[in-house]
Amino acid sequence: MTIKDTPEEWRVTATATPFRGNKTSVRTDDVVMPDGTVVKRDYQVHPGSVGILALDASDRVLVLRQYRHPVRQKLWEIPAGLLDVPGENPLHAAQRELYEEAHIKAEDWRVLTDVYTTAGGCDExxxxxxxxxxxAAEGERFEVSEEEADMELARVALPELVRGVLAGELHNNCLAVGVLALTAALAGDGTDALRPADAPWPARPFES
Structure with missing residues (x-):
C-alpha cells in the first residue's frame, strides 16, 4: 500500500455561507456519507498561505514574535502570510512576505513542505x-501596522528551535513543521533533493 494522500470529493447536496469576513468565511455543507446519511460540516474557507524558513550563512533561522489574539499569546513564528489573490504564485507571495516582515531577500528558494493546517475544520x-x-532588501522598510507593529525579530540556531518545539515551548504550526522538516531533510537526502520553488501545488494551483 502506498502511503500518499489522494483527491476525493463526497457529494454535497446543499451549501450555505453563514459568515463572510475580510479574508475568510465559514461554509456549511450537507455531505453524503458512505452509508447514505447526510451530515452538516462547518469549516472555514481560507485563501491559502505561505511560510518561509529563512536560513542564514550561520545556519540560524529568522524568526519573529507576534501577538496572536485567538490564543492570547505572543508566538515565535517564521515569516508567513496569505495568498493575496486566487492563483497567485506562492513563490512571489513568499518573497513579498519575507520583504515586508523582515526586510530580507533570498537568492535560493526551495519548497520545504506543503501542509493543511487544520483539515478537520479549515481548508487552509x-x-x-x-x-x-x-x-538585506533594498529601499525603505515596509510600513507595518496593528499586531505587526509590535513584532520582534531574531535569528536562532536550528537545533535550539527543534528543542523548543519538542519541549512544548514553541507552538506555531509553520515554525514547528518547518524546522522539523528541515532537520529531516538535512539528516536524509539533503536540501538539494527538495522540490524546486516552482513545483506544482495542487491545493492552490498557480500560474508560473
Whole structure:
C-alpha cells in the first residue's frame, strides 16, 4: 500500500455561507456519507498561505514574535502570510512576505513542505519554503501596522528551535513543521533533493 494522500470529493447536496469576513468565511455543507446519511460540516474557507524558513550563512533561522489574539499569546513564528489573490504564485507571495516582515531577500528558494493546517475544520493550505543566501532588501522598510507593529525579530540556531518545539515551548504550526522538516531533510537526502520553488501545488494551483 502506498502511503500518499489522494483527491476525493463526497457529494454535497446543499451549501450555505453563514459568515463572510475580510479574508475568510465559514461554509456549511450537507455531505453524503458512505452509508447514505447526510451530515452538516462547518469549516472555514481560507485563501491559502505561505511560510518561509529563512536560513542564514550561520545556519540560524529568522524568526519573529507576534501577538496572536485567538490564543492570547505572543508566538515565535517564521515569516508567513496569505495568498493575496486566487492563483497567485506562492513563490512571489513568499518573497513579498519575507520583504515586508523582515526586510530580507533570498537568492535560493526551495519548497520545504506543503501542509493543511487544520483539515478537520479549515481548508487552509500552506506551502513552506526554504530560503537561503539571505541579504538585506533594498529601499525603505515596509510600513507595518496593528499586531505587526509590535513584532520582534531574531535569528536562532536550528537545533535550539527543534528543542523548543519538542519541549512544548514553541507552538506555531509553520515554525514547528518547518524546522522539523528541515532537520529531516538535512539528516536524509539533503536540501538539494527538495522540490524546486516552482513545483506544482495542487491545493492552490498557480500560474508560473
Amino acid at each position: 493550505a500552506v506551502r513552506i519554503f526554504l530560503a537561503r543566501d539571505l541579504s
